[in-house]
Amino acid sequence: MNEDLLSYAKETLEIEIKEAQRLLDRLDENFLSACHLLLNCKGKAVVSGIGKSGHIGKKIAASLASTGTPAFFVHPAEALHGDLGMIGVDDVLIFISYSGKAKEQEYILPLIKENQISLIAMTGDKNSPLAKAATCVLDISVEREACPIGVAPTSSAVNTLMMGDALAMALMRQRGFGAEDFARSHPGGSLGARLLNRVHDVMQTDELLPIVDEHSSVMEAMLELSRTGMGLVAVCDAEKYVVGVFTDGDLRRWLVKENSLSNQLEQAMTRPGYRFPSHWRASEALDALHEHQISAAPVVDANGILVGVLNLHRLHDAGIS
Structure with a gap:
């Protein structure tokens, strides 16, 4: 049994690592466009997504906010009941949906377009409604999920997180955001105390x-x-x-x-x-x-x-x- 458990775990990691390596070829003009949108943003980066995409989105928003790009997370369902007012014309919306067909986006995207709010799509389907509505598309597609029955977001969740990290770190370095800047947003931690x-x-x-x-x-x-x-x-x-x-x-x-x-x-x-x-x-x-x-x-x-x-x-x- 123990050998089987280790075998399953290794297979999971091997699949996820292989899929993550494919992201390197997707750092293209779309990625640069997303960076420039956020670098020139006069408002905030607003991250949204539902389900596992939402969980990853919260982490991406937190990473952006703590590395020099003001950001916060808005849940799509809450957005439809008032929180959409939190997104302003000077903001950039990063919407995460692997399928690009999340039900909530059917109501949100027309309002985003009407208010001329820039939209960055993180999706696994470049031909989806979300991708077609976006200013630029960050491709997080995978050939295979690590889940043995192919339904639980595993490889795709890792790709989403890694693409978000790549975006946050590229912006951080371009802004010249250093250790002291980081410490100012983490004054209660050991790094804040040191710096x-x-x-x-x-x-x-x-x-x-x-x-x-x-x-x-x-x-x-x-x-x-x-x-x-x-x-x-x-x-x-x-x-x-x-x-x-x-x-x-x-x-x-x-x-x-x-x-x-x-x-x-x-x-x-x-x-x-x-x-x-x-x-x-x-x-x-x-x-x-x-x-x-x-x-x-x-x-x-x-x-x-x-x-x-x-x-x-x-x-x-x-x-x-």
């Missing part, structure tokens, strides 16, 4: 800012280490200019040599030490900590004046990893 947060957003400040004067003793620096728990103390002059750091590692090395805690800090500190510019992205700071194999560093302004301290713990708490 939108700056060092000054997550650094430690105020009463827990670990700082000692450069003329302090090792004992005073050790007490400040313990008080703040940041893993280091920024050593500064009278104007708060950072002249060095005193870390947990510096303290251990000092004690191993059986040196006195009453000695001047300048004998035990690391000079000048590593520091972060406050305007850096938090992700840059994380990469720098790993690169230099340290766990914390002072944060300075453009003049080298201490404004905060940042360590791995605060970065991880901010969702940056």
